[in-house]
Amino acid sequence: MAKQGLCIFHDQHLIMTVDWREIGEVTMDVLHDDVLLLVFDRYMAQASRIESWHTLVHVCRRWRSLVLGSKRHLNLRIACTNKMRVREKLDVWPAIPIVVSGYCDSPPRSGLDPNIEAALEHNDRICRIKFVSAWYLKRVFAALEKPFPALTDLELWSIDDDAAPFFPNPVKFLGGSSHLRSLELGGIPIPGLSKLLLSLTDLVELRIDVTSESGFLSPKEIVAGISALTKLKVFSLEFEYDTRETESQHAPPPTRAVLPALSSFKFKGVSEYLEVLVAVIDAPQLDHMEIVFYSFNQVIFETPQLLQLIGRIAKLQVPVKAQIGFDDPEIWLEFSSPTQAPSNVLTLGILCIPRDPQFPCMAQFCRPPFFPLPTLESLYIGGGRYGEGDRHYRIENTRWLDFLEPFATVKNLYLSKEFAPRIAPALRQLVGGRRGTEVLPTLQNIFVEGFQPSGLVYETIGKFVASRPRSDHPIIISDWAGIRPDIRQDLGDPVYLL
Numbered sequence: 001m002a003k004q005g006l007c008i009f010h011d012q013h014l015i016m017t018v019d020w021r022e023i024g025e026v027t028m029d030v031l032h033d034d035v036l037l038l039v040f041d042r043y044m045a046q047a048s049r050i051e052s053w054h055t056l057v058h059v060c061r062r063w064r065s066l067v068l069g070s071k072r073h074l075n076l077r078i079a080c081t082n083k084m085r086v087r088e089k090l091d092v093w094p095a096i097p098i099v100v101s102g103y104c105d106s107p108p109r110s111g112l113d114p115n116i117e118a119a120l121e122h123n124d125r126i127c128r129i130k131f132v133s134a135w136y137l138k139r140v141f142a143a144l145e146k147p148f149p150a151l152t153d154l155e156l157w158s159i160d161d162d163a164a165p166f167f168p169n170p171v172k173f174l175g176g177s178s179h180l181r182s183l184e185l186g187g188i189p190i191p192g193l194s195k196l197l198l199s200l201t202d203l204v205e206l207r208i209d210v211t212s213e214s215g216f217l218s219p220k221e222i223v224a225g226i227s228a229l230t231k232l233k234v235f236s237l238e239f240e241y242d243t244r245e246t247e248s249q250h251a252p253p254p255t256r257a258v259l260p261a262l263s264s265f266k267f268k269g270v271s272e273y274l275e276v277l278v279a280v281i282d283a284p285q286l287d288h289m290e291i292v293f294y295s296f297n298q299v300i301f302e303t304p305q306l307l308q309l310i311g312r313i314a315k316l317q318v319p320v321k322a323q324i325g326f327d328d329p330e331i332w333l334e335f336s337s338p339t340q341a342p343s344n345v346l347t348l349g350i351l352c353i354p355r356d357p358q359f360p361c362m363a364q365f366c367r368p369p370f371f372p373l374p375t376l377e378s379l380y381i382g383g384g385r386y387g388e389g390d391r392h393y394r395i396e397n398t399r400w401l402d403f404l405e406p407f408a409t410v411k412n413l414y415l416s417k418e419f420a421p422r423i424a425p426a427l428r429q430l431v432g433g434r435r436g437t438e439v440l441p442t443l444q445n446i447f448v449e450g451f452q453p454s455g456l457v458y459e460t461i462g463k464f465v466a467s468r469p470r471s472d473h474p475i476i477i478s479d480w481a482g483i484r485p486d487i488r489q490d491l492g493d494p495v496y497l498l
Helices: 022-028 035-044 053-057 061-068 086-092 115-119 137-144 193-198 219-226 270-276 302-313 358-364 398-403 421-426 455-467 484-491
Strands: 003-010 013-019 078-081 100-105 126-133 155-160 182-186 207-208 234-239 264-269 288-295 321-326 330-336 344-350 378-381 412-415 445-449 476-480
Touching: 035 061, 053 061, 078 086, 078 115, 086 445, 100 115, 126 378, 137 484, 155 330, 182 234, 193 219, 219 270, 264 270, 270 302, 330 358, 344 358, 358 398, 398 421, 445 455, 455 476
Parallel strands: 078 100, 100 126, 126 155, 155 182, 182 207, 207 234, 234 264, 264 288, 288 344, 321 378, 378 412, 412 445, 445 476
Antiparallel strands: 003 013, 321 330, 330 344
């Protein structure tokens, strides 16, 4: 977004730039209402705050009237939290849908927080609820037994080490008539989860985060709960603790669950649990998976059911990009398709306790039968989702070479500034060795972040390049200007900028 004013484009051509100080007067005379609404719609789509529309209604009377008269089209929302005076705020604005959120880390004197209680009185306007609490979630559960006809998104998290179980009555929950499209539950013991899910047949997104305090959810309970969710597109199940001993006490689900709309699946836990789960789930539209395994000194994962599932994902068969990243204590490997969204098709991660065995386990996923068809052209090494990655991770040269060897079709190798000095010695070891032409045989380009044509990294990689047989495509070393190719490459040209 431009900070100086409004840039309006048409057919990719700039037709107007207006300074914020003049924007009210200029658009008053020049821009038609339909054009303004198109600009407002793009502005709201790019806005980071729920109430970014406040900026628009304070420009001039015309803008205020146009925005407030287009509440549904612009998807206007009012934010109500436990940190603001809700009653006074709701008196100022017309009947705009409400987003309620609260965070409580200390017990209220009695009942619900007064501001949250004031917001929940407008249950006919509430479209989204998010609570993170250690104290009054039980009272929130009771409040959720009245009708919420506009509620589409519900998120409840407990930060209590001794959270009270939630026994939802499907007949009373949300007044017995729910239009929920998204449900996220974290750290909350729900003995009747499967019955609750069976009553929420409009769910499109379901995310469950299981902690040791919230108790174990068996694959049988999960399958029984999601079996009726024919509209479900996104499903995430994450265990924050080791479930190996607990799960052995439960029998696998007796029936299968067919999820015809499921396109995205995320799992974090032990591989044994995942094997039982995916063995009884059919998801013909699945095209995006993120799997994170806990590894407890494991050398190899036995996952035949997961392999079968991966083999049925058509988009995974033609990836062109792979990236290995480091977010201590997790190492992850991501395969991406060229154009389809989301671009990352499969992410395989390992959370290892202790840390040392992580990389040998990860190398397993780069070889048959895990490794997809040989269509990869680019390999990115280094960086993490939450920053630059683990700078202190140490990997032996031979392990790097074992990891790189399966990438026989890669033409472009991208190295972050943290990991280039660690991989360079491994490449140097190939000079004159028996594996000299076996590792990265089709490599044409090496991109090093912050590359300088001098120093140890340049000298080491240079010797590796010089050792390769001469061909029509010599290896070229150059600078890589960033370590987040997914962001840099996926950005398109903007149509409107505010």
